[in-house]
Amino acid sequence: MSMVDQAKSKRLLAVHGWSGMILGLLLYLVVLTGAIAVLAHEIGSWSTGSAGSHDLDPNAATAVSQLASEVPEEWKDEVRLYTNMEGNTIANFHTHQENPASGQIEDYGGRFVISKDTGEVISRTEGYNDVLYPTERGSALEGFITELHINLHLPNPWGLYATGILGLVLMAAAISGLILHKHLFRDMFVSPRFSSMLLNKRDRHILAGTWSLPFAFILAFTGAFFSFIISIGFPIILLTGFGGDIERATEMLTPKSPLVEDASPAPIQSLDQIYADLEARTGSAPTNANIVNLGRADSMIVLYAAASDGAVLGANHAYSVADGSYLGEQPLIGSGENNAAGIAFGLMGALHFGNFAGLLSKSVWVALGLAMCYVNITGMRMWTQRRLEDRLWQRFDRVTTIFTYGVPLTMATSAMGFFATYNFAGDTMTGTVIGFFTGTVLAFALGLRRIDELTAIRSLTAVLVASMLVLPIMRIATGGPGWINAITSGSGMIVTMDLLLLITAGAFAHREFGPIRLPLRAAVPIAEPAE
Amino acid sequence: MIVWSTIVATVISTVAIWLASQRNPKRRRSAGLKKIATAPLVKWGLLLVSITPGVALVALGNTSGFICWFAAITVIGWLVAVKRPSAA
Numbered sequence: 205m206s207m208v209d210q211a212k213s214k215r216l217l218a219v220h221g222w223s224g225m226i227l228g229l230l231l232y233l234v235v236l237t238g239a240i241a242v243l244a245h246e247i248g249s250w251s252t253g254s255a256g257s258h259d260l261d262p263n264a265a266t267a268v269s270q271l272a273s274e275v276p277e278e279w280k281d282e283v284r285l286y287t288n289m290e291g292n293t294i295a296n297f298h299t300h301q302e303n304p305a306s307g308q309i310e311d312y313g314g315r316f317v318i319s320k321d322t323g324e325v326i327s328r329t330e331g332y333n334d335v336l337y338p339t340e341r342g343s344a345l346e347g348f349i350t351e352l353h354i355n356l357h358l359p360n361p362w363g364l365y366a367t368g369i370l371g372l373v374l375m376a377a378a379i380s381g382l383i384l385h386k387h388l389f390r391d392m393f394v395s396p397r398f399s400s401m402l403l404n405k406r407d408r409h410i411l412a413g414t415w416s417l418p419f420a421f422i423l424a425f426t427g428a429f430f431s432f433i434i435s436i437g438f439p440i441i442l443l444t445g446f447g448g449d450i451e452r453a454t455e456m457l458t459p460k461s462p463l464v465e466d467a468s469p470a471p472i473q474s475l476d477q478i479y480a481d482l483e484a485r486t487g488s489a490p491t492n493a494n495i496v497n498l499g500r501a502d503s504m505i506v507l508y509a510a511a512s513d514g515a516v517l518g519a520n521h522a523y524s525v526a527d528g529s530y531l532g533e534q535p536l537i538g539s540g541e542n543n544a545a546g547i548a549f550g551l552m553g554a555l556h557f558g559n560f561a562g563l564l565s566k567s568v569w570v571a572l573g574l575a576m577c578y579v580n581i582t583g584m585r586m587w588t589q590r591r592l593e594d595r596l597w598q599r600f601d602r603v604t605t606i607f608t609y610g611v612p613l614t615m616a617t618s619a620m621g622f623f624a625t626y627n628f629a630g631d632t633m634t635g636t637v638i639g640f641f642t643g644t645v646l647a648f649a650l651g652l653r654r655i656d657e658l659t660a661i662r663s664l665t666a667v668l669v670a671s672m673l674v675l676p677i678m679r680i681a682t683g684g685p686g687w688i689n690a691i692t693s694g695s696g697m698i699v700t701m702d703l704l705l706l707i708t709a710g711a712f713a714h715r716e717f718g719p720i721r722l723p724l725r726a727a728v729p730i731a732e733p734a735e
Numbered sequence: 736m737i738v739w740s741t742i743v744a745t746v747i748s749t750v751a752i753w754l755a756s757q758r759n760p761k762r763r764r765s766a767g768l769k770k771i772a773t774a775p776l777v778k779w780g781l782l783l784v785s786i787t788p789g790v791a792l793v794a795l796g797n798t799s800g801f802i803c804w805f806a807a808i809t810v811i812g813w814l815v816a817v818k819r820p821s822a823a
Contacts, residue, residue, distance in 0.1 A: 393759035393816045395766060408817065415813035419806055514737045514797035558806075561799040564738050568803050571810045 208383060220380040221587050225600075227373050228584045229607050230356070232577055234370050236611050237353040238427070239573025241346075242558050242566050243701075248289040248346040250701035251622055253684040255694050259489035260285060260507070262476035264293035264318040267325055269472045271295060271316055272498050279313040280498040286491070289342035291320040296336045297498075300451065303332040309450050311336050344632035345622040348640070349615065354431075364435035371428025374576075377583075378420045381413050388414055402590060409582040416575045423572065426556035459506070459534040463524060466501035473528035478505060481530065482521055487512035490521075501526050506534055516560045517550040581608050602651060602660065609664035610647030616671035617643030620678060627683035643671075665716040672709035676702035741800035744788030745807045749815070751785035752808070756815050766820050 208216060224231075240247070249256025264285075272280060279297040286294055298313025310333045317327035329335050339347055355363025382388065392414055396407035413420075446453040475493075483489045490507035497503045503525035510518040522531035536546030554560040558569025581604065588601035621639020625632045650663045679702070680686050690698040756762060758773045758781075789808075792801040 390761055392812070393756040393762040395762060395817055395819050397765055411816055412813050415809050415816070417809075419809055511799060514795070514799050516799045516802065555802070561737070561741070561803055564741060565799065565803050565806075568806045568810070572806055575810050575813060 213384060216380050216384055220377055220384060221583075223373050224377055224580070224583050225587055227370060228580055229604065230366070231370050231374060232580045232584075232607055233611055234353055234356070234367055234427075235374075235573055235576050235580060237349055237615070238423075239570050239577065240615060241350045241353045242569045242573065244346040244350050246563075246566075246697050246701060247349065247619075248343055249695065249697050250679070251345045251619065252289050252342040252626065253679075253690070253695070253698060254289060254291050254342070256289075256697050257291065258287050258491050260479055260491065260493060261287060261291070261293045261318075261320055262479050263320070263323040264295070265475035265479070267293075267316075267318045267323055268295050268475060271297065271325065272472055275314055280500075281496065282311075283495040283498050285493040285495070287320075288317070288340050289346075292326070293318040293320070298336060305332070339633060341626065341632045344626075344636050345619055348618060348633070348636045361435035364431045368428045368431030368435065371424045371431060374424035375421060375428065378413075378417055378424060381410075382417060385410060385414065402586065405582055405586045405589065409579060409586055412575055412582065413579045416572065416579055419572050420576055420579070422555050423576070426552045429552055430556065457537055459520070459522075459537075461496065461502065461504045462522070462531050463502040463504055467497075468501045469499060470501040470503065470526035472499065472503075472525055473523075475505070475525075478507070478523045478525075478528055481523075481528075482507055482509055485530070486519070486521070488518070495525060498525065504531065511554075511560050516554050517547065602657070605657065605660055605664070606647050606651035609661070609668050610644065610651070613647050613664070613668045613671060614640050614643035616668070616675060617646070619675055620671070623675075623678050623682045623684070662716055665712055669709045669713045669716075672705045672712075675705050737797055737800055740792060740795065740797055741803050744792050744800065744804050745811070747788045748785045748804065748808055749811050751781050752812050753815050755781040755785065757820060762816070762820055768820060 245256065245258065248254075268283070268285065272283075275297045278299040281299040283298075284294075284296040288294055295316045295318060296311070296313060297316070298311040300309055301312045302308065303310040303312070312332050313330070313336065315327075315329045315331075315336045315338075316325050318324065319326045351357055354367060356366055357363065358366060385391070391410065394407070394411070396404045396411060398404055442448060442450065442453050446456070479490055486509040488509040488511070490509055493505055493507045495503060495505045504522055505525050506520050506522050508518055508520055520534040520536060522534050523529065524531060535543040536550055537543070558565045558572075584604050585601070588597050588604060591597035592601065618636045618639040621635040621637070621642070622632055623635075624630070624639070625635030646667060647664065650667060651660050653660070653663075655663070679698075685693065685695065685698060687699050687702070690696065755778070758771050758778070760770050760773075763770055785808075789801055789804050792798075792804055
């Protein structure tokens with residue numbers, strides 16, 4: 205039985221359909237890029253030809269200690285350590301001061317790149333946030349895709365508002381779909397009927413929507429939460445709770461050191477031994493670290509170790525830098541005993557990013573994202589094809605086709621743009637953006653021709669398949685490692701990603717040009733070509 | 736161990752879901768196939784077998800495995816259901 209009467213049901217269907225139609229294409233873009241962004245780290249490894257390990261490099265520990273004796277005293281207030289996409293260690297020594305250009309309190313200090321091969325400093329720069337935290341060449345492709353998902357590359361906070369609203373639309377669609385569907389559990393196993401094209405589309409949409417309902421809701425809720433907490437929540441807390449004082453807010457939200465304040469000079473314990481101790485305790489190597497008051501007796505290092513042994517959340521662990529002693533786990537947010545906020549925040553992240561169980565959870569999250577894309581597109585198709593007698597809806601139907609195949613095509617052409625610049629000292633971000641726009645123009649040029657729907661789909665599929673087949677070849681031809689090199693150097697992920705592309709290309713080709721045709725594909729009425 | 740227990744749990748649930756789908760009366764009726772007589776014990780037994788692996792993962796302390804299993808089942812269930820049932 206439906207939860208609402210017929211009139212309410214009709215209104216709800218209108219809300220479900222129209223909200224999906226108005227924002228459906230953007231929603232598809234955000235959900236598909238989100239599904240791809242689950243593999244951002246793997247894409248980074250694949251595109252740069254690196255092993256892809258983000259664990260802190262113990263070989264860089266000596267260089268960090270050496271730098272501590274060279275840099276200005278105030279830069280040792282805080283040191284951030286992490287590994288970039290090429291596997292080199294980044295050490296940001298900094299203090300906090302007002303940037304005259306922005307008028308904001310920012311990090312100011314030196315950014316040192318420590319080579320993974322030699323353990324020596326290979327690059328030094330000095331400045332504020334824009335210098336300390338630049339977009340790195342090797343991260344351009346993964347960064348571009350991730351930002352497209354997070355804020356559609358719109359300026360802050362508008363991009364976050366947009367994706368937050370899209371998250372709410374997805375939640376509304378999931379809830380209204382749940383209310384509208386009369387026989388949710390009874391129809392869970394009913395395969396799409398072939399008696400008519402529209403009925404088949406409706407069945408496909410409802411079936412996929414029913415199964416993906418729980419995680420559609422979870423992903424939409426957590427996505428909207430992150431968009432709004434960053435764009436609205438944090439600024440409100442900052443204004444109302446701390447009178448706009450960023451430094452005081454940061455101090456309040458940052459876990460406190462259990463060490464007694466002592467500014468007397470002290471030696472720096474071997475960081476590699478601290479890394480090894482943490483790995484022995486948790487089963488996970490540290491992926492980033494933050495040191496405060498380096499060179500003092502009260503210096504503390506906080507290292508993040510990812511979840512292990514079936515846990516969902518990773519944890520921060522503190523050590524004394526002066527004597528290397530373990531100080532215990534640190535809450536993710538704040539300094540109190542009650543870490544509920546930190547746990548809630550961490551759980552939201554784990555459930556949205558799907559990165560809590562390595563490749564296993566990531567693979568499942570990619571599948572969830574693709575299933576949601578399917579629900580999105582079949583819903584839009586159902587809506588437009590019911591109204592095909594109207595020229596406006598015919599055009600919208602064609603634009604839906606262009607988006608369906610065009611978005612994955614632009615991802616592939618973005619990667620091509622990256623490869624065309626990465627190993628040739630070019631600007632990788634510019635290359636990636638040019639690749640994206642080339643794919644966009646190509647998709648619209650192919651899709652807006654005066655051809656029938658099936659031909660449009662086939663030409664878009666052909667270009668998509670070709671671009672996916674070309675990518676592994678282009679990667680190797682532009683200086684990336686071949687399969688044997690990648691496997692022997694411990695970069696098996698590169699081969700996996702290449703194979704994934706080839707298999708996906710094969711699946712698309714088989715679906716569109718293979719011998720087995722779905723009975724209804726040939727019967728799809730041909731829409732009037734868009735002008 | 737954590738990964739393998741999750742995979743085994745997912746495979747067991749997949750088999751149970753597939754068997755349940757093959758016997759689902761509405762699914763068979765809508766595909767124009769003959770109904771397969773299924774005792775309530777079998778019907779509820781398959782439901783139990785499809786859920787138990789997830790419960791077992793939680794009991795073993797494999798929380799991340801449980802979330803993976805649950806998410807995977809929502810995708811696998813759809814892929815099983817979307818395929819037209821065979822006449823057998």
